[in-house]
Amino acid sequence: MNEFDQSLEDQSMNYVGMIAKFPLGVHDLKSFITPENHLFVLCHLGIPDIDIEQWRLKISGLVEQSLELSYQNLLSLEYRELTIFHQCSGNPLEPKVPTRTISNVTWGGVSLREILNQLQVKPEARYVWFAGTDRGAYEGVSSDSYIKDIPIAKALDNDVLLAYKLNGEFLSAERGFPLRLVVPGYYGTNFVKWLSHIYVTDRRSPGPFTTTFYNDRVGGDDATLKPVWEVAPESVIVHPSQNELLYLQPQTFSGWAWASKGIQSVDVSTDGGITWQAVEVEARLQYAWQRFTFQWTPPTPGQYSLMSRATDYDGAIQPIQQERNAVYIVAVTVKETTVKESKPFTVAE
Known part of the structure; x- marks a missing residue:
């Protein structure tokens, strides 16, 4: 068992099962900044029980040196905020059905690029995986963790955040406390909550949320898949x-x-x-x-x-x-x- 798989084994849950809340319709979107209590919630595998004193963010893989950060370590790093539209891509089983689940919020946290640059990403790196602490089953498919990936070039964009605040307030449990990924311009499915492990690698993640779910068929060819990453106009x-x-x-x-x-x-x-x-x-x-x-x-x-x-x-x-x-x-x-x-x-x- 490698270091990444071992980190998944160490996780615990106090609730298993999908949680979904969609409080606003299109004609309720009147504020430039969406209040936190009006923001949609989608937890595919439930909400994990996290002991913040024991929680660590691990960063490993194709980097010259690995790193573990505590919550206090993260809070001590340079803080920045970005206002970003936040959109759910919809039901992955019905990817062409519009849901128009959209909001606009301000995230606060630290730059992922700054951390990766300090760890010195190796030249053969192509993707970065992000694993949450949540585990369970979604639509009958079991998963040891909610894992998404993004291209290394996107991960090294200065505006990708490891966020611990939403609209100026610390994240709640259902919003991903203590830490979540925020990728400006990407659909919300990529904003991994309860983030616990960042893994730099040369391949895409084989997990269900990058293979079974959240891929679009391209050109009508069932063999050609495109990840649900960038938000279309x-x-x-x-x-x-x-x-x-x-x-x-x-x-x-x-x-x-x-x-x-x-x-x-x-x-x-x-x-x-x-x-x-x-x-x-x-x-x-x-x-x-x-x-x-x-x-x-x-x-x-x-x-x-x-x-x-x-x-x-x-x-x-x-x-x-x-x-x-x-x-x-x-x-x-x-x-x-x-x-x-x-x-x-x-x-x-």
């Missing part, structure tokens, strides 16, 4: 709400757009995708989602299908349907009687 109209009654007068609509590469532009349609027009998009702050607004005066009373479509800085365009980031359609009814003006939501800091 996506946007949602937050205001007006679904099935809202509007009036025949000028309207101001608002929403959010996000992508791993950042959003270059957003187009909207008020006729179900027949025609599109570019709208105003705010610049991205660090890795946060970006607000867009548009003005519209309905030409006549009736039923309308409002849509937004985002394009990222690589030129990738949000698809209309049949993908996890498919366009979201907001159905509204416009009546002739004027009651009050429609107002955009207020961004709360």
